[in-house]
Amino acid sequence: MNPVRHSPPKIQSNQKLGLVLYYGSDTAINEMDKDRAESNTTNVKKRQKRSLTQFSQLELSPQLNSDIKVLFDELKCQQEQKFESLNSAISVVINQNQEIKTSVEFMSNQYDELFKKIAYLEHENVSYKKKVESLEAKIEMLEKNAHNSTVEIRNIPLQEKEDRLTTTRIVKDIGEAIGLPSPIQDSEIRDIYRTKAETIVVDFSTTQRKEALITTLKNLNKSKRNNKEPVLNTQSINIPGPNKIIYISDYLTHKAKRLFYLAREEVKCKKLFAAWTSFGKIYIKFAEDGKPIRIENEADLGIAKK
The missing domain is CATH 3.30.250 (Rec A Protein; domain 2)
Incomplete structure (x- = not known):
């Protein structure tokens, strides 16, 4: 067999671009002819930029210059007005803050003064309470001493046309009913009266007579309860009406x-x-x-x- 012959690559030229193009398996890079490239680059014109001095030398029309000046003046006036308004608002805020600070300081001082006054009043109140308690205790003692010989008789109905003689008679009947060793005498009753609650208050001339009445009644009622008998009541002294237990106690x-x-x-x-x-x-x-x-x-x- 005859060996295969490879034909050399065809070369095509582009007359317009001045390029030589290579095709086929050749790996050579397309190159531009140096002479053509140099000749082409000499024909390209470079764009010139204006310098800053040239731009500054441009002259504007008088009317445009006047309009720009008016716009700048208006903008400056607006900015000045805004700054004045802002400064005024800041001044108001500063004054308000100063007033608030003054008010807070005043309130703080007032609070301190009130706190001191309250502490003083609380201390004074405690002192007054102690004095009141002491006075109440003294009054209580004086009242007790003034009624050492006084008794209260409850549950005796109010009688018709009741007077001192009637109530004295009731007290004497109670003494007889409970079995006092000696009858109660008129001279032993220093004072006798009824309260609004219909309680009979009897003030004896001696504490011995009062104690004898209360002690005898307690012993009698205890004995009757043990024997399941009725204790002293209104029927025991012939008081008309519903039967009620008679209670006698210290004043x-x-x-x-x-x-x-x-x-x-x-x-x-x-x-x-x-x-x-x-x-x-x-x-x-x-x-x-x-x-x-x-x-x-x-x-x-x-x-x-x-």
């Missing part, structure tokens, strides 16, 4: 009455075993064989509640 001050009422309520609720009075003083007992405890205020009764 109590307003404070003591309130305390004794609360103590009796505790007995009803079975939180205490008993509550009674003696010489205007209030005693309680937790159990039948317990020790009597004297109470002087509601706080003492609160200890019993616990």
Whole structure:
């Protein structure tokens, strides 16, 4: 076999571009003829830029120059107005802040003064409370001493045309009904009257007569309860009307009455075993064989509640 002959690559020229193009398997890079390239580059004109000095030398028309100046003046005027408005607003804010600062300082000083006054008043209030408590205790003691020989008789209905003689007769009948060793004399009753609550208040001339009346009644009622017999009542002294149990106790001050009422309520609720009075003083007992405890205020009764 004859060997294959490869024909050399054809060369085509582009007369217009002055380029020589190579085709085929030849890896040569297309090159421009140096002479043609140099001749072509000499024919290209370079664009010239204006310099800054040339631009500054341009002259504007008088009318355009005047319009630009007017625009700048208007812009400057607007900016000045805005700055003036802004400065005015800032001045107002500064003044307001200063006023707020002054007000806060004033309020702070006022608060400090009020705090001092409140602290002083609280201290003074505590002092006054102690004085009031001391005075109340003295008044309580004086009132108790003034009524050492006084008793209160409750549950006796108001009689028709009742007067001092009628109530004195009732007290004497009570003494006979409970079995006093000696009858009550008119001279032993220093004062006697009814309250708005229809309680008969009897002030004896001696504390011995008062104590004898209360002690005898307690012993009688205790004996009758043990024997399941009725205790002293209105039928025992021939008082007409519904039968009612007669209660006799020491005269109590307003404070003591309130305390004794609360103590009796505790007995009803079975939180205490008993509550009674003696010489205007209030005693309680937790159990039948317990020790009597004297109470002087509601706080003492609160200890019993616990």
